[in-house]
Amino acid sequence: MAVETRRRQIEDAASALFRERGYAATSVRDIAQRLNLQGGSLYAHVSSKEELLWSIACRAADRFHGDVGPLGRSDAPASQRLRRMIRAHVGVVTSAQRDAAVFLHEWRYLSGERRQMIAGRRDTYEALFRAVIADGVTSGEFAPTEPRMSAMLMLSGLNGIATWYRPDGDLTPDQIADQYADLFLRALAVPAAMPEPHFTTRTIT
Amino acid sequence: MAVETRRRQIEDAASALFRERGYAATSVRDIAQRLNLQGGSLYAHVSSKEELLWSIACRAADRFHGDVGPLGRSDAPASQRLRRMIRAHVGVVTSAQRDAAVFLHEWRYLSGERRQMIAGRRDTYEALFRAVIADGVTSGEFAPTEPRMSAMLMLSGLNGIATWYRPDGDLTPDQIADQYADLFLRALAVPAAMPEPHFTTRTIT
């Protein structure tokens, strides 16, 4: 309990510092100082600096997959799924901003197996967006496009939010998400010139 | 001459390493090793590690502003300017990939005045995109949108290319740029459903 709490405090302080200064530029003593501890004292709760990074990256990955994954696997129309995913993704990025930034940018300082694991979860997550876009294309909801590229574009854009979002800014996460979703969905929409004969046009290969 | 060349070699090696491992995780000895030198020997050509980072960030900033800036300030229609800017930006990102990545991600390890200078050039560059989008909106070429957000989205997407682009991949920079431009311009386009009446619709695309 008290141990658990302390551990969380350490992870939170580390998460903030890793985001502010980067993993390599943050020392164990920096983290300890935020909690008014000595450097060595952290090792009662943590087995190494890298394991700390690993924990933070994992809990961020959990949130992304947990919040966004199910929305992508529902059987709603692709455009609807996509909009919901975008909203959820922006939700994670803004509410767990520090963790998200660590997951997105600092994971590469992990080594070996741990690094591969996070890379794998990243890939799986990206594949989720690719799949929904591909679904929309084959169902005729979206204009033909290279899902690989549009998904990368979308995720780069969404992840950029973690860089510039400020909780005290004048835009709520949902406002941002909706505007982004509008832009993306318009980018993917089939040109209205010759409107599709409405719904269940699943037959396009 | 020989000095200039050596200096360039050092900058290039440093640029590659800063991109691969990050500035803080790259040691002066690492850089020297790439050129079969001893760590201390670099200091005949370089006054500090940070000055090296500064040089690399500057030359990247020069390329972005030099290649893209003029295109944004021409008096062509906004959509045309934007497409050209995107192509040029992707050109820089792919042809000076390492420098660009350093400019985009490692500049924050600069301190004091130098850091502010690069941040300023970044802001100016972003403002260029915002301005073109705003132009397009007021001229009726683009649907009403928040230029701040659409510009951030665009730049996040374009800069993400620096992360995943591989010169030996199966997409040329121009192909990537065109696909991205298509997506962006469709996202910004005024809905064709009820076309604007007047405004001398200068042909888009």
Add this chain to the structure above:
DNA sequence: GCCGGCCTAACAAGCGTTCGTTAGACTAGA
């Protein structure tokens, strides 16, 4: 013979991590 370019050697500072120790709180037994 000078001088640019590189070497080796050293420097102080800081790194992640370990370890013996301690202060305080809790618990059990007499």
Add this chain to the structure above:
DNA sequence: TCTAGTCTAACGAACGCTTGTTAGGCCGGC
């Protein structure tokens, strides 16, 4: 109720190593 034992959380010093940087000397080409 005292006391002995145990547990926890942290200290603070030290370890071996790496960091950025400096200094002095050697060598080859003008």
